[in-house]
Amino acid sequence: MTFFDKKKSKEGKKVVIFGLDGIPYDLMLNLGHKKIMPETKKLIEKGIFMQMESSIPEISSVAWSSIITGKNPGEHGIFGYTDIPPGTYRVTFPNFNSLKAPSFWHKNPDEKSIILNVPATFPAKPLNGVHVSGFIALDLERSVFPKALIPKLIELDYKIDVDAAMAHKSMELFLRDLERTFKARIALYRYLWEEAWDNFMFVITETDRLCHFLWDAYENENNKYHSFFLNFFHQIDEVVGEIAEKVSEEDILVILSDHGFELLESDVNLNFYLKENGLLNLKPDSKRNFADIDYGTKAFALEPSRIYINLKGKYPRGSVAESDYKHVREEIIMLFAELEFKGKKAIKKIHKKEEIYQGPHISLAPDIVLIPEKGFNLKANLNVCELFEKSIFTGKHTQPDAFLWLNKCLDTKIIPEKLSVADVCKIIDKLKIQPHDNFL
Ligand SMILES: [Zn+2]
Secondary structure, eight states, rough: OOOOOSSOOOOOOOOOEEEEEEHHHHHHHHHHHHSSSHHHHHHHHHHHEEBBBBBSSSSSHHHHHHHHHOOOOHOOOOSSBOOOOOOOOOBBBBOOOGGGGGOHHHTTTTTEEEEEEETTTOOOOOOSSEEOOOSSSSGGGEEEEGGGGGHHHHHTTTOOOOOTHHHHHHHHHHHHHHHHHHHHHHHHHHHTSSSSOOOEEEEOOOHHHHHHHHHHHHTTTTTTTHHHOOOOOOOHHHHHHHHHSSTTTTSSEEEHHHEEEEOOOOOEEEHHHHHTTTTTOOTOOOOOSSSGGGTTTOOOTTTTEEEEOOBTTTTTTTBBBBHHHHHHHHHEEEEEEEEEEEEEESEEEEHHHHHOOSSTTGGGGGGGEEOOOOTTEEOOSSSSSSSSOOOOOOEEEEOOOOOESBBBBBOOGOOSSOOOOGHHHHHHHHTTOOOOGOOO
């Protein structure tokens, strides 16, 4: 079956972007060195392998939105998995329709693109090519363009995402589901590879799920799932090798991640902390949800690390006058700078929105974004009873250590001093017009 009008794609270099969700720079080096990922090691030795900063905050929906648009959140408008639009305390879930900058495949409609499993691209929209959404997707029907592909997905037993809830019942069942989901995804990429295309973007997200639940199994050789973890990454390595083999020398291959991972020491409940310090006030008999935010609230947090000032005129029971904004923001910054767990600081950096975001959608941005110290996972659940908690997760996202690998030499002037996920599109555009003799 072919999904394009003409079999032949346009002239010029093809671009392959292969994403590994949540894989830190160091894990690629380490497992390459230990011969768990020999294909990856070969690529690292012959290509350009760099550490890359994730978005702020460092979560998949924001980072992948930056990767596919080449823009920062102030321009593409995605700041997290949830939002509370001004004028309400209603929690909404931004999706692909909320993205306010065009993806590279919509910006280049003359190029044929296959887009497979990129997070935060639900619902799928028409394009010159094929699109299967990544998580979070509400149903398969609206995740696929063109719909003629749906029977193939059903035949392959394709799922958008692994069932993470299963891990709470049985880790064994969860890991079986993870492998099954991964295998169906590989089968779909192989099937779609046979089409004629100019851009092929394929993301594996099982890596992120595995690292959330079993990062301790990676670090601890005595953990009962240690060999499962390594074996799974060995399978990832085989796919890395397979894709590298398929891409011709003239074409561009980019392998990257959207953020890193590290061992989780403790969750930090930001709204609990605001409440404890008299900055967040819920209505009497509150069911502990955002709709119950009451007068007297100066700020509330949304996950993972975003603080919003409850401004008068912006929110229904806004309690901070515009003239007090700066003062209140400084007060909150000082409060979070002091936050400690067992004598250790929990917050490493505190950003004001204008320091990290630029663009027309900055009014939707959080007023403050926190970057945690090593091991701390920032949460914004209102229905909690402790400031510090431990969940089933053993791994958490990190901001500075995503990675980018390229199969091309390139002028170092193209690479910014602080490489970030929003630079990837720009780098690919430069590589597309670079002469052939600069290829590795
Ligand atoms: Zn991710």
